[in-house]
Amino acid sequence: MNILLNNRIISRESFTVDLEDRGFQFGDGIYEVIRIYDGFFFEWEAHLERLVRSAKELMLPLPTAIHTLYQNLQLLMKDSKITNGTVYIQVTRGAAPRFHAFPKETEPTLVAYVREMQRPLEQMRNGIKTITTEDIRWLRVDIKSLNLLGNVLAKQKAVEQGGAEAILIRDGIVTEGSSSNLFAIKGKQCFTHPANHLILNGITRQVVLRLLNNSELTLHETSFTLDELLEMDEVFITNTGQEVCPVIQIDDSVIGKGTPGVYTRQLQSAFEALLGAVIPS
Known part of the structure:
Protein backbone atom coordinates (compact mmCIF):
# COMPACT_ATOMS: atom_id res chain seq x y z
CA MET A 1 0.00 0.00 0.00
CA MET A 117 -14.33 -0.47 4.10
CA GLN A 118 -17.71 -1.94 3.36
CA ARG A 119 -20.93 -0.43 4.63
CA PRO A 120 -22.04 -1.98 7.98
CA LEU A 121 -25.39 -3.06 6.57
CA GLU A 122 -26.27 -5.49 9.37
CA GLN A 123 -25.89 -2.81 12.07
CA MET A 124 -27.78 -0.30 9.97
CA ARG A 125 -30.57 -2.81 9.35
CA ASN A 126 -30.94 -4.28 12.85
CA GLY A 127 -29.64 -1.55 15.14
CA ILE A 128 -26.97 -1.66 17.83
CA LYS A 129 -26.69 -1.98 21.60
CA THR A 130 -24.82 0.73 23.48
CA ILE A 131 -23.57 1.53 26.96
CA THR A 132 -23.16 4.83 28.78
CA THR A 133 -20.05 6.20 30.42
CA GLU A 134 -18.69 9.45 31.78
CA ASP A 135 -17.40 11.93 29.20
CA ILE A 136 -13.82 12.44 30.41
CA ARG A 137 -12.48 14.08 27.24
CA TRP A 138 -10.89 17.52 27.12
CA LEU A 139 -13.10 20.57 26.61
CA ARG A 140 -12.30 21.22 22.94
CA VAL A 141 -13.66 18.12 21.29
CA ASP A 142 -14.97 20.36 18.50
CA ILE A 143 -11.38 20.25 17.21
CA LYS A 144 -10.70 16.98 15.37
CA SER A 145 -7.36 16.51 17.08
CA LEU A 146 -5.23 13.41 17.66
CA ASN A 147 -6.06 13.49 21.39
CA LEU A 148 -8.46 10.55 21.40
CA LEU A 149 -7.56 8.59 24.53
CA GLY A 150 -10.86 9.47 26.23
CA ASN A 151 -12.71 8.21 23.16
CA VAL A 152 -10.61 5.06 23.08
CA LEU A 153 -11.29 4.23 26.75
CA ALA A 154 -15.02 4.75 26.24
CA LYS A 155 -15.11 2.55 23.14
CA GLN A 156 -13.11 -0.17 24.92
CA LYS A 157 -15.62 -0.12 27.78
CA ALA A 158 -18.42 -0.58 25.26
CA VAL A 159 -16.66 -3.50 23.59
CA GLU A 160 -15.98 -5.20 26.93
CA GLN A 161 -19.67 -4.93 27.81
CA GLY A 162 -20.88 -6.24 24.45
CA GLY A 163 -21.88 -2.87 23.04
CA ALA A 164 -21.11 -1.31 19.68
CA GLU A 165 -20.83 2.25 20.98
CA ALA A 166 -20.45 4.24 24.21
CA ILE A 167 -22.78 7.17 24.81
CA LEU A 168 -20.98 9.89 26.75
CA ILE A 169 -22.46 11.77 29.70
CA ARG A 170 -20.95 15.02 31.01
CA ASP A 171 -22.39 16.55 34.19
CA GLY A 172 -25.63 14.67 33.65
CA ILE A 173 -25.99 15.80 30.02
CA VAL A 174 -25.78 13.47 27.01
CA THR A 175 -23.14 14.77 24.62
CA GLU A 176 -22.40 12.22 21.86
CA GLY A 177 -20.89 8.80 21.21
CA SER A 178 -17.24 7.87 21.50
CA SER A 179 -16.97 8.01 17.71
CA SER A 180 -20.39 9.30 16.68
CA ASN A 181 -23.02 11.98 17.09
CA LEU A 182 -26.31 11.12 18.77
CA PHE A 183 -29.92 11.90 17.81
CA ALA A 184 -33.10 11.07 19.72
CA ILE A 185 -36.76 11.24 18.67
CA LYS A 186 -39.87 11.66 20.81
CA GLY A 187 -43.13 11.90 18.91
CA LYS A 188 -42.27 14.18 16.01
CA GLN A 189 -39.53 16.03 17.91
CA CYS A 190 -35.88 15.27 17.16
CA PHE A 191 -33.16 16.22 19.64
CA THR A 192 -29.38 16.45 19.36
CA HIS A 193 -26.72 18.22 21.39
CA PRO A 194 -25.82 21.67 20.03
CA ALA A 195 -22.59 21.93 18.06
CA ASN A 196 -20.43 23.66 20.66
CA HIS A 197 -17.05 22.82 22.18
CA LEU A 198 -18.46 19.70 23.89
CA ILE A 199 -19.08 17.69 20.69
CA LEU A 200 -17.49 17.20 17.32
CA ASN A 201 -19.75 18.65 14.64
CA GLY A 202 -19.74 15.53 12.49
CA ILE A 203 -20.03 15.80 8.74
CA THR A 204 -22.68 13.06 8.64
CA ARG A 205 -24.42 14.94 11.47
CA GLN A 206 -24.52 18.00 9.23
CA VAL A 207 -25.96 15.94 6.37
CA VAL A 208 -28.69 14.58 8.65
CA LEU A 209 -29.54 18.08 9.84
CA ARG A 210 -30.19 19.00 6.21
CA LEU A 211 -32.30 15.88 5.71
CA LEU A 212 -34.34 16.73 8.79
CA ASN A 213 -35.32 20.02 7.18
CA ASN A 214 -37.28 17.99 4.62
CA SER A 215 -38.87 15.60 7.10
CA GLU A 216 -41.92 15.62 9.37
CA LEU A 217 -39.67 16.04 12.40
CA THR A 218 -39.00 19.28 14.26
CA LEU A 219 -35.33 19.63 15.14
CA HIS A 220 -34.12 20.84 18.53
CA GLU A 221 -30.39 21.37 18.97
CA THR A 222 -30.48 21.34 22.75
CA SER A 223 -29.07 19.42 25.69
CA PHE A 224 -30.95 16.58 27.38
CA THR A 225 -30.32 14.17 30.23
CA LEU A 226 -29.79 10.43 30.27
CA ASP A 227 -33.20 9.91 31.88
CA GLU A 228 -34.78 11.86 29.02
CA LEU A 229 -32.80 9.86 26.48
CA LEU A 230 -34.06 6.55 27.87
CA GLU A 231 -37.67 7.74 27.41
CA MET A 232 -37.20 8.50 23.70
CA ASP A 233 -39.10 6.59 21.02
CA GLU A 234 -36.08 6.30 18.73
CA VAL A 235 -32.34 6.87 19.03
CA PHE A 236 -29.70 6.74 16.32
CA ILE A 237 -26.06 7.63 15.85
CA THR A 238 -24.32 9.14 12.85
CA ASN A 239 -20.74 9.03 11.65
CA THR A 240 -18.72 8.55 8.48
CA GLY A 241 -18.50 4.78 8.76
CA GLN A 242 -21.93 3.85 10.12
CA GLU A 243 -23.94 6.57 8.34
CA VAL A 244 -27.35 6.59 10.10
CA CYS A 245 -27.35 3.69 12.56
CA PRO A 246 -30.28 2.84 14.87
CA VAL A 247 -29.71 2.35 18.61
CA ILE A 248 -32.08 -0.26 20.03
CA GLN A 249 -30.65 -0.58 23.55
CA ILE A 250 -28.79 1.67 26.00
CA ASP A 251 -27.30 -0.16 28.99
CA ASP A 252 -30.20 -2.38 30.16
CA SER A 253 -32.92 -0.16 28.69
CA VAL A 254 -34.62 -1.06 25.42
CA ILE A 255 -35.36 1.94 23.21
CA GLY A 256 -38.91 2.06 21.87
CA LYS A 257 -39.93 -1.41 20.72
CA GLY A 258 -36.34 -2.63 20.52
CA THR A 259 -36.26 -2.30 16.74
CA PRO A 260 -35.21 0.54 14.42
CA GLY A 261 -37.90 3.22 14.39
CA VAL A 262 -39.95 4.57 11.52
CA TYR A 263 -38.29 7.98 11.37
CA THR A 264 -34.81 6.48 11.62
CA ARG A 265 -35.68 4.28 8.65
CA GLN A 266 -36.90 7.30 6.74
CA LEU A 267 -33.66 9.15 7.39
CA GLN A 268 -31.68 6.11 6.27
CA SER A 269 -33.68 6.07 3.04
CA ALA A 270 -33.12 9.79 2.56
CA PHE A 271 -29.40 9.29 3.08
CA GLU A 272 -29.40 6.47 0.52
CA ALA A 273 -31.21 8.72 -1.94
CA LEU A 274 -28.63 11.43 -1.35
CA LEU A 275 -25.83 8.98 -2.14
CA GLY A 276 -27.58 8.03 -5.35
CA ALA A 277 -27.89 11.68 -6.29
CA VAL A 278 -24.29 12.75 -5.64
CA ILE A 279 -22.28 9.69 -6.66
CA PRO A 280 -21.59 9.56 -10.39
CA SER A 281 -23.05 6.45 -12.03
Whole structure:
Protein backbone atom coordinates (compact mmCIF):
# COMPACT_ATOMS: atom_id res chain seq x y z
CA MET A 1 0.00 0.00 0.00
CA ASN A 2 1.23 3.47 -0.89
CA ILE A 3 0.67 6.59 1.18
CA LEU A 4 0.65 10.32 0.63
CA LEU A 5 3.46 12.14 2.43
CA ASN A 6 2.98 15.89 2.05
CA ASN A 7 2.95 16.16 -1.76
CA ARG A 8 4.47 12.79 -2.67
CA ILE A 9 3.03 9.31 -2.97
CA ILE A 10 5.51 6.84 -1.52
CA SER A 11 5.47 3.20 -0.44
CA ARG A 12 4.33 2.53 3.10
CA GLU A 13 7.51 0.55 3.71
CA SER A 14 9.67 3.60 3.07
CA PHE A 15 7.72 5.80 5.53
CA THR A 16 9.11 6.34 9.01
CA VAL A 17 7.95 8.48 11.94
CA ASP A 18 10.56 10.77 13.44
CA LEU A 19 11.08 9.97 17.13
CA GLU A 20 10.51 13.64 17.97
CA ASP A 21 7.47 14.19 15.79
CA ARG A 22 5.04 16.18 17.92
CA GLY A 23 2.11 14.08 16.81
CA PHE A 24 3.91 11.02 18.18
CA GLN A 25 4.96 12.66 21.46
CA PHE A 26 2.21 15.18 22.21
CA GLY A 27 -0.75 14.28 20.00
CA ASP A 28 -0.04 17.68 18.45
CA GLY A 29 -1.98 17.27 15.25
CA ILE A 30 -5.33 16.85 13.52
CA TYR A 31 -7.04 14.33 11.27
CA GLU A 32 -9.99 13.67 8.99
CA VAL A 33 -11.62 10.53 7.63
CA ILE A 34 -13.53 10.81 4.34
CA ARG A 35 -15.82 8.08 3.04
CA ILE A 36 -15.31 6.78 -0.48
CA TYR A 37 -18.35 5.49 -2.33
CA ASP A 38 -17.83 4.09 -5.85
CA GLY A 39 -14.66 6.13 -6.30
CA PHE A 40 -16.24 9.36 -5.01
CA PHE A 41 -15.17 11.30 -1.90
CA PHE A 42 -18.44 11.92 -0.05
CA GLU A 43 -18.81 15.45 1.40
CA TRP A 44 -15.11 16.06 0.80
CA GLU A 45 -15.52 19.83 0.77
CA ALA A 46 -17.00 19.79 4.28
CA HIS A 47 -14.30 17.45 5.55
CA LEU A 48 -11.49 19.59 4.19
CA GLU A 49 -13.16 22.75 5.51
CA ARG A 50 -13.17 21.15 8.95
CA LEU A 51 -9.53 20.19 8.53
CA VAL A 52 -8.74 23.85 7.89
CA ARG A 53 -10.79 24.89 10.92
CA SER A 54 -9.06 22.37 13.19
CA ALA A 55 -5.66 23.53 11.96
CA LYS A 56 -6.59 27.15 12.62
CA GLU A 57 -7.79 26.37 16.15
CA LEU A 58 -4.46 24.68 16.93
CA MET A 59 -2.42 27.35 15.11
CA LEU A 60 -1.11 24.54 12.94
CA PRO A 61 0.01 25.52 9.42
CA LEU A 62 -1.05 23.12 6.69
CA PRO A 63 1.83 22.02 4.46
CA THR A 64 -0.14 22.26 1.23
CA ALA A 65 -3.07 24.21 -0.21
CA ILE A 66 -6.46 22.51 0.13
CA HIS A 67 -7.10 22.28 -3.63
CA THR A 68 -3.68 20.63 -4.02
CA LEU A 69 -4.45 18.24 -1.19
CA TYR A 70 -7.71 17.24 -2.85
CA GLN A 71 -5.92 16.56 -6.14
CA ASN A 72 -3.33 14.48 -4.27
CA LEU A 73 -6.05 12.49 -2.54
CA GLN A 74 -7.61 11.73 -5.92
CA LEU A 75 -4.27 10.41 -7.15
CA LEU A 76 -3.83 8.39 -3.96
CA MET A 77 -7.25 6.78 -4.35
CA LYS A 78 -6.58 5.86 -7.97
CA ASP A 79 -3.19 4.47 -6.98
CA SER A 80 -4.83 2.31 -4.28
CA LYS A 81 -7.42 0.89 -6.71
CA ILE A 82 -9.93 1.05 -3.82
CA THR A 83 -13.33 2.42 -4.78
CA ASN A 84 -15.24 1.78 -1.55
CA GLY A 85 -13.55 2.66 1.70
CA THR A 86 -12.07 5.61 3.53
CA VAL A 87 -9.14 7.96 3.23
CA TYR A 88 -7.45 8.92 6.49
CA ILE A 89 -5.63 12.27 6.59
CA GLN A 90 -3.35 13.33 9.44
CA VAL A 91 -1.34 16.49 9.93
CA THR A 92 1.15 16.98 12.77
CA ARG A 93 3.20 20.02 13.69
CA GLY A 94 6.28 18.09 12.64
CA ALA A 95 9.50 17.05 14.35
CA ALA A 96 11.44 19.22 16.78
CA PRO A 97 13.38 18.76 20.03
CA ARG A 98 10.88 17.86 22.75
CA PHE A 99 9.48 20.99 24.43
CA HIS A 100 5.85 21.68 25.26
CA ALA A 101 5.59 25.10 23.59
CA PHE A 102 5.42 25.34 19.81
CA PRO A 103 8.84 25.10 18.15
CA LYS A 104 9.93 28.26 16.36
CA GLU A 105 10.90 26.40 13.21
CA THR A 106 9.45 23.09 12.12
CA GLU A 107 7.83 21.64 9.01
CA PRO A 108 4.35 20.11 9.39
CA THR A 109 3.90 16.53 8.28
CA LEU A 110 0.85 15.41 6.30
CA VAL A 111 0.16 11.72 5.84
CA ALA A 112 -2.82 10.09 4.13
CA TYR A 113 -3.76 6.55 3.19
CA VAL A 114 -6.73 4.70 1.71
CA ARG A 115 -8.23 1.52 3.10
CA GLU A 116 -11.14 -0.62 2.02
CA MET A 117 -14.33 -0.47 4.10
CA GLN A 118 -17.71 -1.94 3.36
CA ARG A 119 -20.93 -0.43 4.63
CA PRO A 120 -22.04 -1.98 7.98
CA LEU A 121 -25.39 -3.06 6.57
CA GLU A 122 -26.27 -5.49 9.37
CA GLN A 123 -25.89 -2.81 12.07
CA MET A 124 -27.78 -0.30 9.97
CA ARG A 125 -30.57 -2.81 9.35
CA ASN A 126 -30.94 -4.28 12.85
CA GLY A 127 -29.64 -1.55 15.14
CA ILE A 128 -26.97 -1.66 17.83
CA LYS A 129 -26.69 -1.98 21.60
CA THR A 130 -24.82 0.73 23.48
CA ILE A 131 -23.57 1.53 26.96
CA THR A 132 -23.16 4.83 28.78
CA THR A 133 -20.05 6.20 30.42
CA GLU A 134 -18.69 9.45 31.78
CA ASP A 135 -17.40 11.93 29.20
CA ILE A 136 -13.82 12.44 30.41
CA ARG A 137 -12.48 14.08 27.24
CA TRP A 138 -10.89 17.52 27.12
CA LEU A 139 -13.10 20.57 26.61
CA ARG A 140 -12.30 21.22 22.94
CA VAL A 141 -13.66 18.12 21.29
CA ASP A 142 -14.97 20.36 18.50
CA ILE A 143 -11.38 20.25 17.21
CA LYS A 144 -10.70 16.98 15.37
CA SER A 145 -7.36 16.51 17.08
CA LEU A 146 -5.23 13.41 17.66
CA ASN A 147 -6.06 13.49 21.39
CA LEU A 148 -8.46 10.55 21.40
CA LEU A 149 -7.56 8.59 24.53
CA GLY A 150 -10.86 9.47 26.23
CA ASN A 151 -12.71 8.21 23.16
CA VAL A 152 -10.61 5.06 23.08
CA LEU A 153 -11.29 4.23 26.75
CA ALA A 154 -15.02 4.75 26.24
CA LYS A 155 -15.11 2.55 23.14
CA GLN A 156 -13.11 -0.17 24.92
CA LYS A 157 -15.62 -0.12 27.78
CA ALA A 158 -18.42 -0.58 25.26
CA VAL A 159 -16.66 -3.50 23.59
CA GLU A 160 -15.98 -5.20 26.93
CA GLN A 161 -19.67 -4.93 27.81
CA GLY A 162 -20.88 -6.24 24.45
CA GLY A 163 -21.88 -2.87 23.04
CA ALA A 164 -21.11 -1.31 19.68
CA GLU A 165 -20.83 2.25 20.98
CA ALA A 166 -20.45 4.24 24.21
CA ILE A 167 -22.78 7.17 24.81
CA LEU A 168 -20.98 9.89 26.75
CA ILE A 169 -22.46 11.77 29.70
CA ARG A 170 -20.95 15.02 31.01
CA ASP A 171 -22.39 16.55 34.19
CA GLY A 172 -25.63 14.67 33.65
CA ILE A 173 -25.99 15.80 30.02
CA VAL A 174 -25.78 13.47 27.01
CA THR A 175 -23.14 14.77 24.62
CA GLU A 176 -22.40 12.22 21.86
CA GLY A 177 -20.89 8.80 21.21
CA SER A 178 -17.24 7.87 21.50
CA SER A 179 -16.97 8.01 17.71
CA SER A 180 -20.39 9.30 16.68
CA ASN A 181 -23.02 11.98 17.09
CA LEU A 182 -26.31 11.12 18.77
CA PHE A 183 -29.92 11.90 17.81
CA ALA A 184 -33.10 11.07 19.72
CA ILE A 185 -36.76 11.24 18.67
CA LYS A 186 -39.87 11.66 20.81
CA GLY A 187 -43.13 11.90 18.91
CA LYS A 188 -42.27 14.18 16.01
CA GLN A 189 -39.53 16.03 17.91
CA CYS A 190 -35.88 15.27 17.16
CA PHE A 191 -33.16 16.22 19.64
CA THR A 192 -29.38 16.45 19.36
CA HIS A 193 -26.72 18.22 21.39
CA PRO A 194 -25.82 21.67 20.03
CA ALA A 195 -22.59 21.93 18.06
CA ASN A 196 -20.43 23.66 20.66
CA HIS A 197 -17.05 22.82 22.18
CA LEU A 198 -18.46 19.70 23.89
CA ILE A 199 -19.08 17.69 20.69
CA LEU A 200 -17.49 17.20 17.32
CA ASN A 201 -19.75 18.65 14.64
CA GLY A 202 -19.74 15.53 12.49
CA ILE A 203 -20.03 15.80 8.74
CA THR A 204 -22.68 13.06 8.64
CA ARG A 205 -24.42 14.94 11.47
CA GLN A 206 -24.52 18.00 9.23
CA VAL A 207 -25.96 15.94 6.37
CA VAL A 208 -28.69 14.58 8.65
CA LEU A 209 -29.54 18.08 9.84
CA ARG A 210 -30.19 19.00 6.21
CA LEU A 211 -32.30 15.88 5.71
CA LEU A 212 -34.34 16.73 8.79
CA ASN A 213 -35.32 20.02 7.18
CA ASN A 214 -37.28 17.99 4.62
CA SER A 215 -38.87 15.60 7.10
CA GLU A 216 -41.92 15.62 9.37
CA LEU A 217 -39.67 16.04 12.40
CA THR A 218 -39.00 19.28 14.26
CA LEU A 219 -35.33 19.63 15.14
CA HIS A 220 -34.12 20.84 18.53
CA GLU A 221 -30.39 21.37 18.97
CA THR A 222 -30.48 21.34 22.75
CA SER A 223 -29.07 19.42 25.69
CA PHE A 224 -30.95 16.58 27.38
CA THR A 225 -30.32 14.17 30.23
CA LEU A 226 -29.79 10.43 30.27
CA ASP A 227 -33.20 9.91 31.88
CA GLU A 228 -34.78 11.86 29.02
CA LEU A 229 -32.80 9.86 26.48
CA LEU A 230 -34.06 6.55 27.87
CA GLU A 231 -37.67 7.74 27.41
CA MET A 232 -37.20 8.50 23.70
CA ASP A 233 -39.10 6.59 21.02
CA GLU A 234 -36.08 6.30 18.73
CA VAL A 235 -32.34 6.87 19.03
CA PHE A 236 -29.70 6.74 16.32
CA ILE A 237 -26.06 7.63 15.85
CA THR A 238 -24.32 9.14 12.85
CA ASN A 239 -20.74 9.03 11.65
CA THR A 240 -18.72 8.55 8.48
CA GLY A 241 -18.50 4.78 8.76
CA GLN A 242 -21.93 3.85 10.12
CA GLU A 243 -23.94 6.57 8.34
CA VAL A 244 -27.35 6.59 10.10
CA CYS A 245 -27.35 3.69 12.56
CA PRO A 246 -30.28 2.84 14.87
CA VAL A 247 -29.71 2.35 18.61
CA ILE A 248 -32.08 -0.26 20.03
CA GLN A 249 -30.65 -0.58 23.55
CA ILE A 250 -28.79 1.67 26.00
CA ASP A 251 -27.30 -0.16 28.99
CA ASP A 252 -30.20 -2.38 30.16
CA SER A 253 -32.92 -0.16 28.69
CA VAL A 254 -34.62 -1.06 25.42
CA ILE A 255 -35.36 1.94 23.21
CA GLY A 256 -38.91 2.06 21.87
CA LYS A 257 -39.93 -1.41 20.72
CA GLY A 258 -36.34 -2.63 20.52
CA THR A 259 -36.26 -2.30 16.74
CA PRO A 260 -35.21 0.54 14.42
CA GLY A 261 -37.90 3.22 14.39
CA VAL A 262 -39.95 4.57 11.52
CA TYR A 263 -38.29 7.98 11.37
CA THR A 264 -34.81 6.48 11.62
CA ARG A 265 -35.68 4.28 8.65
CA GLN A 266 -36.90 7.30 6.74
CA LEU A 267 -33.66 9.15 7.39
CA GLN A 268 -31.68 6.11 6.27
CA SER A 269 -33.68 6.07 3.04
CA ALA A 270 -33.12 9.79 2.56
CA PHE A 271 -29.40 9.29 3.08
CA GLU A 272 -29.40 6.47 0.52
CA ALA A 273 -31.21 8.72 -1.94
CA LEU A 274 -28.63 11.43 -1.35
CA LEU A 275 -25.83 8.98 -2.14
CA GLY A 276 -27.58 8.03 -5.35
CA ALA A 277 -27.89 11.68 -6.29
CA VAL A 278 -24.29 12.75 -5.64
CA ILE A 279 -22.28 9.69 -6.66
CA PRO A 280 -21.59 9.56 -10.39
CA SER A 281 -23.05 6.45 -12.03
